[in-house]
Each structure stands twice: as structure tokens, then as C-alpha cells.
Amino acid sequence: MSNATIIQTNQDIFIGSDTATSTLIGDQLYRVDTKAKKLFHINNMVLFCSGELTFCYNLIELFLKQEVRNVSILRQILLALHLDETIDIVICEYKGNKTIVTQLSPYNKFEPVIFTDIPVGGLNIISAGIRTRESYEATYGQLNKGKSIPKIFKSIFNTISYEGIGGTLRVYRINKHGIVPFLQHQIKEKDSIKLISPAIIMNYAQEHLIVGERLYGKVVSGVNLAIEDEHGIVKWQGSKSEIFDRNGKHVMKMGLVDENPDVFGLWSFNDITRVRMDDKVGFTIEKATTDTSTYPDGWQKLLWADQADGTLYTRRMIAENIKIVNNVGNTILDAESNYMNLGDFETIAMDNKLTSLEKMQIITELYKIEAQYKRMLEQAEEYKRSQRDDVLDINAQFLVKTPSAVDLYSTLALSDAYSALIVYMSQFVKMVTTIPLNINIDDPMTSATSVITSRAEFILKFKNYYDAEKDLRNKIEDAQFYSGLNMGQFYNNVVIGEYGFIALRSDGKYRSVLNATNGLALQKWENNRWNNKVYGSIGSTTYEDGTLIAEDLVAKRLRIETKNGGVLLDVDSLNFDFTKLDSIILDNVIMSPEKITLSSEFKNITKQYTELKAAIMNYASTIYNDRDSTYTGLDTAKANLLAAGTDLDNKYSALSAYMAPVFIDMNAKTDIVNDLHSTRTDFHAKWEDFYKAYETGRNRVADFLEKSSIQLGRNYNNTVIDAENGIVVTRGNMMNRAIMNATKGFALQQNDGTAQSPIWVDKFYAGIDGKFYAEELQAKRLRIFSADGDMLIDGDERKLYLNKFDIIGAGLITSEHIITNTITADNGYIADLTVNHLKTLAKDGAVGSFVD
Secondary structure, three states: OOEEEEEEOOOOEEEEEOOOEEEEEOOEEEEEEOOOOOEEEEOOEEEEEEEOHHHHHHHHHHHHOOOOOOHHHHHHHHHHHOOOOOEEEEEEEEOOOOEEEEEEOHHHOOOOEEEOOOOOOOOEEEEEEOOHHHHHHHHHHHHHOOOOHHHHHHHHHHHHOEOOEOOEEEEEEEEOOEEEEEEEEEOOOOOOOOEOOHHHHHHHHHHHOOOOOOOOOOOOOOOEEEEEEOOEEEEEEOOEEEEEEOOOOEEEEEEEEEOOOOEEEEEEEOOOEEEEEEOOOEEEEEEEOOOOOOOOOOEEEEEEEOOOOOOEEEOOOOOOOOEEEOOOOOEEEEOOOOEEOOOOOOOOOOOOEEOHHHHHHHHHHHHHHHHHHHHHHHHHHHHOOOHHHOEEEOOOOOOEEEOOOOOOOOOHHHHHHHHHHHHHHOOOOOEEEEOOEEEOOOOHHHHOOEEOOOHHHHHHHHHHHHHHHHHHHHHHHHHHHHOEEOOOOOOOOOOOOOOOOOOOOOOOOEEEEEOOOEOEEEEEEEOOEEEEOOEOOOOOOOOOOOOOOOOOOEEEOOEEEOOOOOEOOOHHHHOOOOOOOOOOOOOOEEOHHHHHHHHHHHHHHHHHHHHHHHHHHHHHHHHHHOOOOOOHHHHHHHHHHHHHHHHHHHHHHHHHHHHHHHHOOOOOOEEOOOOOOOOHHHHHHHHHHHHHHHHHHHHHHHHHHHHOOEEOOOOEOOEEEEOOOEEEEEOOOOOEEEEEEOOOEEEEEEEOOOOOOOOEEEEEEEOOOOOEEEOOOOOOOOEEEOOOOOEEEEOOOOEEOHHHOOOOOOOOOOOOOOOOOOOOOOOOOOOOOOOOOOOEEOOOOOOOOEEO
């Protein structure tokens, strides 16, 4: 590992790193050499890549082979290659008239951490790799002292150098003019640095290794074993074995292949394919994928055997001369003779009978329902409790929260409907297990024709489940509304109303402060202290004193509305119902009654399509544009929303064009094969594709709503808004904070305790008497008036109107000139008196009884 220190402004990025490499022998770190390359200039980017050098260099080499090179492509490569190697990557670039620094690290599965939008005059310090704290603090201190950039980088790396950091310091500068080498400096190494040497290696070998041309014996005992030749390396560590190819790349595991829990077997893998044979999954062939939301480990199964019953599953299988028979040996499909037996297909349950082929259709639907049921439960679990209901301790150092125990809804109705459906269908098909759903299609019960006592009950079981699912989906969307306020602003730059407030930024230049001078407040770091740059509504002609102004925000019963009172979302308009498709055609012929059903269903989904499409366009245009600024997450949500809308258009158009010939003559039958030149699979695929596009559109709408709203109770850069505590903004060092709520009113507080045991003391606050109180107040151009409106102090003119005061106990008054009508004193001393006219007074005389 090495260190990278980055100084970022609005228009410039300076990134510097060293060239040292080191190795750990025993518990001691040794310097190997100073020739390693840690900064890579690729296209319009500078990459810092540090960690295990072999992995770093392989990563950069593979990245250079890509036709398109950007952060997204680099992350995809990392997700495909990374197997717990030590790695830290920072990408610096200038794009879109601003500087952008992106960090990719294993701790969050390489989710990009982006630093950008630095304000003019602002500064951001980033340190990556090792000794980051020392580097950050040294950079911060040097900047405060006004040192130049070259001196700062030289001083930092001279200070933090040790076995792991050293060699040559190289600094690049990135701005709108491009990327140029900015500085090269030989780091001043400390005399105490330990360097690797043959003697150290030999000493370690003599203590830990047996060296010989041949080793004989019946039993070889030890902890670790490594065998290496020009083709690669085999390493044994107890029950765990690993194989590396000639390039040092990890390609195989044997024995103990995984832990927690322990898994034994054989794994072989490369960047694209992985083959596993172990006692946990049995046998699988998998391919690498970047869809980690569906496949968390980054691998998608292509061919696998179920350990429970030995069933072999596959995707996209291509086989020559395949032959399929049923459980009694009858041929169902013979590719060599082009034979396929489809049987007599009839409308499902129209004759109160459920044939084996109809059961196949029902089984497919049951598996789809199971998948939907699991997804609904997962989504319900995520949103059933709102952070808005969490209990927040605003007196703790880090805003400690107690999670809410209040459930916004219950999944019991959906679970009951699902269980009732499965139990009901178990009388027609053989269910091996219900959780997970496993149906034996070869069982005599499944293959036999079953009599349905009540077709209405049959349909009702499915309808009850679909209704319960729709109801739960609506409750989840209501919970999302309940948990957020649509502020229309960056999460990292929270703004309320026209001026709003901004939380403390990472560069330390600005922070949000709530005070009574001008309502919501903003402070700027100037001359080594915070200076107020905002004012409260005191003496305003528009708002009465003490008013907190928050424009462009209206919340009514957790329904998000525009400033004009228009509703942003009508949840009911997004309902979708597919339960009427209970008689899908199975005989490749669409009869007149079936056309009526299909026509009715097509009209329903046309209405749902129109409403959802209108909602998508409204969110992506009006709602998106009705804000002062945006951010990357919201932009991505908008792009995904528009893409979902386009896909929805395409799938609806494809379905509409496909069904148009069917609806030309509603009285005539339509043959799917002969009239439509299609197949039953294509017929169902058109409907299913639209259904998936519609579901995706709904999900994108929900995602956009979450990204465009602030979640109550969530910590945004030490800024928290919730229903109980109002607004709390805490400085990063936990020494100052601002609070505003109906209980406390408004206060600026200082921590007189420690970071671990804070004691918050009001420094500027509104008392219960309606007056403002302040300690350690510094003011420029201060003017103080009496209750009668007389000016007492004029700070701008440097005047003190003593004639408005009664001076008591003044002590010594020194003055060059005193002009007054009367001076009264017990004792008076005048060293030198020159007068034109003198009046005297007796010792005991009263003022006015003088002798002229």
C-alpha cells in the first residue's frame, strides 16, 4: 500500500503519491524498492491504484484493453475480478466544468463515493491508502498556514515516510486545460527505515523453511505447503488448497473452499465462468454478472443440480438429438424425428376439469406467484418501519437513535391468501415442499386430470391473492410517503424554502446555522473563525419577528404536494390487475368468447398503461424540473425512469400490434400458428413482456420518489429532521450545534464537555420571555438604542453618547478637553489654571451660591 493525498478545488485537482513497495516478513515491514507506479494517466483521468501490486497491475492492464474507459467500466471489472485482495482506487477527472474525485473501495462493494460541486473559493482534502489521518491533518495544518501547494506535498510525504511510503513523490494537476505533471520530488527517507536484504530472507528461510533438491518420507507434517514451477503455484494451508496460474492469478480452490459455514469441495474459476462442486450447492456452472441486486455474489447459475432430489436445471441449453419422455416412457419430444405431442388443449377449468397440460400452465403461474410473493415480503420488510418514528437522542454526541417498533402495515393478509392458494392447489398437483415451492410434475396426481368441484372457488383463490398483493403494494407506497418530505434538493446540500440551510460541508468552508438574526443562517469560515452570513426575521416588513420561513414545502397527511397545492402523486392511478387473465389459450386457437375476455383485458391494461405513462412523464419533467438543483442519484433515477417509460412504450406497442389481427373480427376464431404465424409461447411472451415492463415502471416511479425526497429521521451529514426533535445540525467536531423545534424554540449551543460525554450549553438563544440572549458576542457597526429610540452607542461612527447615561462610580476619567456647565467634586486639584472669569463657592455652599 501507499498514500495518495488530494487537494481539490472547483477548478483544480492536485494528486500526489509515492513509489515505495514493501513486504511483511514475520511481524516486521521491510522496504523492497522505490520503483513502483501508483498513479496512472489514462485518457482524461488520473488513477491512484494501491494495494497488492500484482492485482493492481492486472486491473490496469485489463482496463486499458477496454474500448470505453470510465468509472462504471472500472467498477464492473473490479466486481468481476476482486477476491478479497487489498485494493484502494481513486479516480480524478475534470468533466462538465467541474472537478470530480471518485473513490472505489471493497468495504462498500466498490460503490462510487464522489466528491464534486466544490464551491468557488472552497477546498476539499482527501487522503487514501495508508497513513490517511496523518496525511489529512498535515495537509489541513499546512493550508491554514498559507503554504504553497509544492511545499505542502513535499512536507507531507517527508513527514509520513516509513517502510511503506517513500521513494519519489509524483504530483499531477488536473483542470480544464488537461492533465500535466506538476511536481517530482525525492522523499527524504528516515535513517531508521528497514530495507530488505538477502541476509534477512536467508535468516527467515532457515527459521521457517526446509530447502533441498529432493525430500523423501512417508509422512510430511506442517501448517503450510507451497509447490511452485514455471506453470504456477499450489498452496496448501491445512485443509485449504489454492492454485495460481503462471501469471500469479488465483484460478482454483480445493478442500475447504469457503467458511462461515465451512464448505468442502472443488472450485475452478476465471473472469467469466466458475465451476463449483461442493457439499453445499452440489454441482453448478456459473457466469460472472454485474447484476448484484439479483445475484449478490456476482455469479449467475447456468447449469446446476438440486441436492435435494438430483434434478438438473439449466438456462439457454442447446442439445443435439434431444429426446424427452414422461414417467411411463411415452415420448413427449423427439428432436431427431421432429415429433412433439402437445395433447388436447382446452380453456383452463372451463369444463370444471383440470388436465395435465392445464396443470403445467397453472404450475408456471404458481412459481411466478411464489417469486412475486417473496419479493413483496422483502419489500414490505424494508419499508414497514419508518425512520420518522425512530426516537432520536439529540443530547448524545452522534445523534443516537432508537429504532421504531411501530409497524405501518401487516403482511398477514398476503401470507394468508398465499397459504390458502397453495393449500387449495395441493389437491390437484403434488407439492413436495411449499417453502420453497417444489412441485413434482412427474407425480401421478400432477399428470392426471382432476375434477374441480367449484370453478368459482378455483378463480377466487387466485383473485384473493392478487387483491392482497395489490393492497400490500399500495400500503408500501403509502409508507414511502410517510417516511419522506419532498424537498427537491440535494441530500448533501439540504435547503428549505428560498434560502434554506446547508449542513457543514466536507471542505469546512460553510455550515448551516439557525439563529434569530435573519431566520435561517449560513456561516462562512473567515480569519480562523466562523462569521455569520445570514439574518433572522427581526424587523421584517413581511414576516413577524421570530418566524421560521420555509417556502416550496407543503406536507399534508404525508401526501407530497406542489407549492400551488397540486398533488404530485395519485397512488390509486398506479394500480394494476392481471387477475382476469384466468383463461389463457392453450390449444393455439382463440375462440370468440376468449377474444371477448382478451379484449376486455387489453382495454384495462391500455388504461393502466396510459395512466402510468402520464405519471412517468410528469415525474421526469414537471416534478424533476420543479427544483433549484439536482444530484447524481436523482439524475440516475430520472434516467432509469425515462428508460422504463421507453421500454413500456415498446412493449405496449408490440402487444398492441400483435393483438390487432385478433380483434379485427371478434366473431371469427383466430389460429395462432396459421393466422398470426406465431406460437403459443410468443403469445404469452407478448403479454408477459408488457407485464414486466409495467412492473419495472412502477418500481422506477417508487425509486424516483425516494430519491427526490428527504427521509425523516435520517442523518444527512450530521443534519437530522424528524417529527419529534425538529431540525438539529451538529458540527463535525461535535463542539457546536444548532437546534430548532417547538419545544426549545431556537438555540446555538456549545459543547462544554467532551466528545464522548457532551454537555450542551446555550450560547445564543431565544428565552421564554421572547428576548434574545448571547454570550461572547462580537459585532461590527453595532448600534444600541434606548427604549425611547435615543441612540446610546454608534459603533460605525465610534461615538458613545454619555449625555444619555448616568455615570456612577466612573473612577478615573482622563480627558484632554472637558466642556460642561457644572462640575461638582469633594476635592479638586488644578496644577495650572488660566481663566478669563472666575466664580468661587464657599466650602459648605450649595451649587449656585457662588461669589463672582
